[in-house]
Amino acid sequence: MSSLESAGSVLAHHPQPAQLASLPKVRDVQISPDGSMILYQVQPFYKAPGRALSELWIAQTNIPHSARRLMDRVFNDRAGVFHPDSRRVIFLSDRHDPGRPAIIHILDLDATENSDSDPVAVCIDFRKEGVQAFELSPDGKMIAFTSKDPTSEEEARKVQQKDDAIVFSAHGAEPVDRYPRLRIHNFSTGETWTPEGLRKDRYIEAFTWSPNSTHVLYRLRQGRGSEFTEREVTLESISIEGSAVPRILGVYPRSPSGQNIWTHSEHIISLQSYEAGNILDARTIFAHRHSMDRSFTPSEGAQRLYGLKEDAVRIVNARANSREDITAVAVEICSDTDTHIDIITVDPSTRDMKTLLTVFQTEQEAVWFGAWDAKTIVDEAGRISYIFAAVLSSGVRHEPPNVWTRRVSHDGHEVSPKLRLSSHLQYLAEAPVFTTEVIQWEAVDGTVLSGLIRYPPGYSTGGGPRPTVLFIHGGPYRMESWSVSVRYASSVATAHLSVPEGGSLTAWGVTKTKTRFKAAIVGAGVANWEGMIMESGSPELEEKSGISPGFV
Template sequence: MTLDDAPALTPGHSPSLIAATEKVRDVKISPNGKYIIYQVQPFYKSSNKSTSRLWLAETDVSNSAKPVTDGLFNDRAAVFHPDGGRIYFLSNRHNGKGAHIFSLEVGNEGGGRLIDVTANLGQKGAQAFEISPDGASVAFTCVDDGEHLKTTDARLYHEKTGLSKLKICDIQSGDIWTIDGIRKDKHVESFSWLPNSKELLYRLRDNKGVEYAEGNIIVERISVDRSEVPRIIDSYERSPSSPTLWLPSGHIVELQSFEPRNTLDARTLFIHDPTYDSTHDRYSQSARRLYGQKDDAVRMVNARPTADDSEVGEVAIEVSVGVDTNIDIARFKSGKSDSPEIFTLFKTNADAVWFGAWDARRVTDEDGNSSYVAAVVLSSGERHQPPNIWAGRSQLGATIHEMRQLSSHLQWLKDAPIIRTERIVWKADDGMELDGMVRYPPGYEKDVRPLPTVLFIHGGPYRRDIMDYMPYFCNWREMLASAGYLVVSPNYRGSQGRGHDFAHAANLGIGMRDWPDCESMVDEVIRLGLADPDRLAVAGWSHGGSLAAWGVTQTKTRFKAAVVGAGVSNWEGMVMESGSPELEAAIGQRVPWDEEANAKVVGNRRLSPIHSVIDVTTAVLILHGEKDERVPVGQGIGLWRGLRRKAAQRGREGARLVVYPREPHG
């Protein structure tokens, strides 16, 4: 495949426009359901300064979104106060280096009085915060000032510095204090208020790095009074995928892997019924699962977070169902140990939810009328709709059938040439039914000769390719399609949306089922007459890049070109150097220091692309960030060195490595 095989990039999906784009995210609904606050942030920054702007929309008024902050600072993580008249958010608009918590009055006229709620906080700033259900206090995590003061540049690798502490701010007085009963040698990884506004539930791990999320996690409950002693509630084998919530019904819920010990698995809603054991001064509890057999519960929010006298708890759950997404409401009642009442509040329809960018909750208006509101960032490849805020209402038990568009961001994507997107279904070589997305060049007609084709593979592996429309730094599908290529993206085994067995297949190891599934989509579009078998390329970022590297070193000659973005070339090296060694061990299925496990590896299967670079004819472009901690830059350098030394002549001459200074994994 050469540059002559396709036209130049159209202005509509050029790299410069993609680099200048924004992301719409972090959606929150007001307690009365009247307003929605959200964040608009440049995807990329031209300096060391990050900026972000807050926007406010009226739930029932189309195209009502308007900015409430100026975009000169990094304003983010906005939520409504329980009184509904104020938003609280993190910002660096004060003179400190870290973020403070600010409040801003909101209403029909937009932004009002701005207050630095944590004006007495030190330079390190707040990391995450949550307002108590009664609105009197804010709990937040931060690192104490002076924590990083050092007399030498040498660093003990596992030294416990920069651990997050849990603090309370009284909103009325501005007083801030640390909850002293919490262990100081542990890192607070998440927290949430109990419904009584007097206690907090929080999780502790041994240290702050991602690596420690794969170790023992302790869950404790403590009063916000300054001299209280915590009580242990539970422990986990590894960090859950969501905060742990204690509901007014008395249930405790969180998202974990279907089998909690598994790093690679479908996500599931776990429900606990805690019972206090006064003899041993601790809680015992039973647990049961919802979702995860044939679908995945991937995100959860408290759908009834404000204080009331009800003993009913409600959570909203994002459920991946194949390539579709549902937002379900689960209602828990006090004294009921059976399964909660569940209804689907929202479901996608030829569109897609941007990564976790939604909110859903029960709301009560000024007249005391209750309803449910969902606010979602939606895009659609089928309808050529860029990501924007959409909202709708329903009553208890009813699904929203009509959503209203509240914003008009990313107009350049709307004006860009139309790229038709469709889902196809086929069977893998072992009979497993698979699906994936096909994106056609602008103006494509079916009688056109087979097209040059790019197999573009999603990362994760626990992600999926869906009916979205949003190009960005590691998603080149639309850019490649606009250049004249057919772009195919499979949901291979290990992906999200089909439950435990499908996701857990990633534990078979790289190349066992994931790559054959990807290659089977190429075979299918060739069979359909869409793809030219002599003009094939493969590309991806992160795990997608790892699979691209695997594919070209296994097939040797099938692909004329490849782009390996932040991909892995040596899995043993990843376990030794990556910030997430357990994840890499699960994917690579080999741990250098585990002689017993390594002896069980069947046959002479080569576990890394670097072992198979000999005779590769594919021209490989390797892209890597210099400061990538997830996939260290040595992975890219190693692949380039191997290709330059052992590939066939075309592969040697075509190998290119581009390293981006100062850039992380993503």
């Protein structure tokens, strides 16, 4: 059992706030390129005592309950991925200096099967500043990562003498010379270099490799702060060979969601609002046919998939490493209270992207906050199948979050049924069972809305009104404030903890209805929308949402 979970049975009966905050969270699921293994991360849900700690776990995709801890949990091991050979794991860790910034480590899985092999640190020269993010090249020969330049003697002197005041500028509070820079590391030669020509006064918000491992595609914005995600973002690419010059491919009106994907079919795929400049639009897949000899407008002239009736939440490159002729992108789609994972590919006749099949559909369960992956697998006979793995939980079935996997053929037939690979948070089985239902209601404009309701143990419809707990998110307020809105309500008594639009609705609820609610806790409720917009790190969102509720 993981030490993160050792207090589980105690917590089921006598939970303490600090213990609840440090409960384990299962996340960051990765499938090996050969489809045989699942890698994932376990960490405290909110905060652990002392320094940050995190574990990497591994499981066999075809063996139920096969998950095991990959290494001992005395370090902060995270962001693990498989090497294209499926025999090595690359991850970020503070193993070189516990509690300090993380750098890249490599663990040989063949060695760990025979002995207690320790992971090897690479790019050790960046241990003081740490590595912020990394991505392996598709051929597995190189790794791109971002890291700050070493602190200069002058900067160190200012810190020591407390002469390091924060100066706000057009780029926010962080000096541009402290932005992480793009680096390339070659595994075979051990060489690490920084491509020249990239703007140092722009923040690299995301990067990925070209399918042939010769270029890096990246996005630049004006500053690190969340307010800069609502401004123009530049899409560029650069060759990793020689003294290449960056090439501007286009400009987004605001930051896309997550990574871009550059496919073998020469499509560049992004996830944006259906109308790219509209912050409140449903997210949509934009697919551009890319040519190295011309630029394009990332938000115009693209093929769009989803976004009208369904919300595209996340995209993953589900490519098959062994077949360059196969393009596969997995997309998480939300529709009402359900989620499904689709595979989109290239139509051979039109060269447009199209939806091929659905590899997974929730049934009274939920996919945990982007904790899923999908891969295309081609066996020795040339048969194509798709593996899906995710952290799933179900309030209806009283199932805590755990890692599950499923495999389907190219024509959608089930190859392997849904299997549970892990056994985390099992003490929750001792917790009281709540009945959970999906309910629907109609808004004043006729829109049918859906939500979840949970009845306390022993509830019966003949028992009359009961205290009710409503979880309503009314945020966010993205400055020095929690992006949390939790509201407790009943026909007898109400307690609200909500920030900030949720706080406004809480205040409205207790003042307008007078006697329906007897108590409320309002956190950062909005009293003046103009002031809210001026103070917020996401003013565009506040402006769009700062209207009177439809029920007032």
